[in-house]
Amino acid sequence: MSVMSHSEENARYVIGVDVGGTFTDLFILDQETGEVVTGKVPSTIDDQSRGLVEGILRERVAFSEIATIVHGTTVGTNALLERRGSKTGLITTAGFEDVLEMRRRDRPQTWGLRGSYQPVIERDLRLGVRERTLASGEIETILNEADVITALKRLQDAGCDSLCIAFINAYANPANELAAKDCVRAHWHNDHITVSCDILPEIREFERVSTSVLNAYLQPKMAHYLGQLKDRLGDKGFAGDLLIVQSNGGVMDVASAGSQPIRTALSGPAAGVMAAKFIGKSAGFENIITCDMGGTSFDVSLIAEGQSSLAAQASIDFGMVVRSPMIEMTTIGAGGGSIAWIDKAGILQIGPRSAGSNPGPVCYGLGNDEPTVTDANLLMGRINANRPIGGKLSHLDVDAARASIRTKIAAPLGISDLEAAEAIIQVANAKMAGAIRIVSIERGHDPEKFVAMPFGEVVRCTLAR
């Protein structure tokens, strides 16, 4: 691994940190000895920086000797999924205030017509101003600054902490947006201002508005987190480079991550794929399908001829579209926490509902009573109940797992507990194998030419057979 430049002489360590939903994983390279240490501590979801610093402390690394920390974070991902971003206002072209809510006229599921969608900015905080740029880039109507001031006042009175500016056809000519930005800067009460032409100067209004709005939605939270992290590390004597992994697998500095947090939307999983690519190459494999099995999901990604594929966009949730280059990934709900159930036709199904890491599988004893893939693995003896990984729990409750598999799966199907556990694993495996094939076919590759590289929190017990 090549070493990031760092001027200090005692810069000895390079540390990679991946903060996942359940565990914080550390990879510590001692550049003097070439020695590598890995560490695992429970994630501290309320403030990820605490777990991160604790993890480094536990490995007895002197903070002053750290050259670089490369950080894959799920702060952004989680804030989006759980909708815990900041109250945000949108200033946009009059007549087009609803672009965010109208999406691309889609729906969440093919069958049922029961879907719903809640935009992160409600309609009364999306305000139109008079201005118009044509597709040619011609400014048809110059920005009405009085409208902008009026809109700002309303959004401030409504308690918005972050602001997004996104105009129709701003990709063709950003002049009106930039004029609005200048006008806003003079009056807005903080630095949290996102302008669509800065985030995504690209045609397609919904995708640009959505990406920009989600960036604005994350900005205060991400800036706060990164500030805390820098302070904590600084307090311990860290003076090296802190780099944040982007969704496309590259890294950026803290200031960029603070102003463009949307680029971290898939930071954590991207780091895993980059590592797989490096390891695969070292081991002589150029065509790899990576399988990241986490607590809630199974993420499949493709590396063809040594190159990871990039997707132009992804949906974090229905209608929550982020368009920025990111490692292409297909996610299916067949993680360790995925719930096994019997459908109305009497057929065993796995997911898409998940018990996640909290309450987690039945065997965690944290309140879930629906059997998960992890419970099936436990019953099959593939997980040691007395030595769960990560140190969060002292032991796993095999009896509870068995009871739940018995009542929910084995009894209705008329089979034994172990047969039911085996069935759960078989169905989950079939779903995962299917995801791997679809990923390769959709990109025009023959899956037979690829090797699978599994990793992640739960994988060692599920795929290892």
Add this chain to the structure above:
Amino acid sequence: MSKASASQEVSPVLLAVLRGRLEQIADEMDATLFRSAFNPIIAEAHDASHGLYDAETGDTLVQGKEGLPVFVGVMAFAVKLVINLAKDAPPDEGDVYIFNDPYEGGTHLSDFKLVRPIFREGKIFCWLASVGHWHDVGGNVPGNYNPVATESFAEGVHIPPVKLFRKGVLQTDILEILKTNSRLPLSIYGDLNAQISALNLGVTRLNDLLDDYGDQTVATVFAELRLRAHSQMQHYISEMPDGSVSATDYLDNDGIVDRPLPIAVDVRVEGAKMTLDFTRSASSVAGPVNISRSTAVAACYVALKHLFSDVPANAGVLDPIDIIIPKDSLLSAERPRPVGGYTETILRIIDVIFAAVGKIDPDRALANAYGTINALSLAGYRPDGRRWVMFSFFGGGHGGHSEGDGLNHGNAPISMATIPPLEILEAAYPIAFRQWALRSDSGGAGQYRGGLGATYEIEVLGDEADGFFFGERGRHAPQGVGLATQAACNQFSWKSTQDSTAERPEMVSKKVGIRLAKGGSVTLETPGGGGYGDPLERPIQTVSNDLRLGYISVQCAHDTYGLVIAQDGRVDEEATERRRMSLREQRAEGPQT
């Protein structure tokens, strides 16, 4: 059904695994076509479908999850047509049939169906089929959406089931006929090749699976999956009270004669059986809103799959259902009745089934979605003489239901297609949108509100343009469930010049030959979805939220939801409760609406 009967024991593990593996085959065929098709209707809008069909009956065994919903029901008819043909001339291994017949095979001429038998030990084990919407198949109008067709010959070329491949050899003369009859021969050639690739992949995957598990086991699983879907449907139907309910709705007109066309269903539930009787519907008409019987049955399938969405997608869904459609009905049109506007009619079939089920099983019911495909086209010439044609379908609201409000601005129940970005349309054509917004008060009121439709206003920036519009729901609004109100009607208008007054079509929802000068504009205001349940039961806070967000007007909040706003602009909860009480009393005394 196939060689095996469902009574044979299938282990629950094997059933679950093979169900997934079989769906996977259809999904992989979908993925192959979406990836390699030339035209965006398939590649982007996914107007295509794949599945596995029974060797003897053609009934649906397994369907892909990503295909167009309406095809899911219609493909079985396409395969049946081939099976009937094959009785006299049995196919060989490697044969592939191709056709676009909309009467026996369903939908319209743009949809090309490829059907291929799978042989095992010299006998047909099952069929694979692929359908995709081709960009241009001849006829009077590019793109084949001809609103004034009075015969299907004006809508496109007709290809009966013929063998495109014989024993694996491509029949190039047939390929030449297809290409010669399209304005876009390269596009349809690309789509055809993509469909062939999808079928090839399906054959390989299915043979692998059969080799792994054995033909007999897989046949048993097919039978079992169908039985499960069948018994699950029976179970749901038997939970409904026995009896008869009816629902009638109307198409505005057929585009030729301005006269409402009833689509009516009488639903009878007897134990575990359900009958859908469409006898009271209109007779076939001159204009292009006719549909064939197979299309009508497919529409019933789509409606039932939305209402019973957890039932596996196979022929078992229709097993406990009797569908009655008389001869020469609007819903059983025969050659050469035009069928190009089939979308409007099948959307209305879905609406009346939703409305009827709402009367017997409100928990399961869905209020009507916006109910029209709203095809709008603007066309003209660029300064250099090149022609431009903008063509798109526009969205509307979904209906309220027992769990929540309808979705704002969704796609039609028969489709998963998305709308193009307005910036793409503006970049491609000399037009500018003046509005692209949710339409206030367009969703029906109810305990759960209907989703909102939209307002689209488009101005012509070029020297002049022609427009045509094909929609519905201009006079007959999407219906709600129970005491809910209906949604707003579709409204289309245009101004020939910037300053002229707005005009509306004589046929209310259909118009050809609109002349627009530079600065002229068209405005389309689409319906929302119907509401669900009593508006007076909608929580006051939620109504006030709807009002704050402008989803509803002050007048609607007051008149329909009984919301009373005090002098200070706040909601007066006590006065609202009183007003709701008196509205309930008026309702009890007054004439039934």
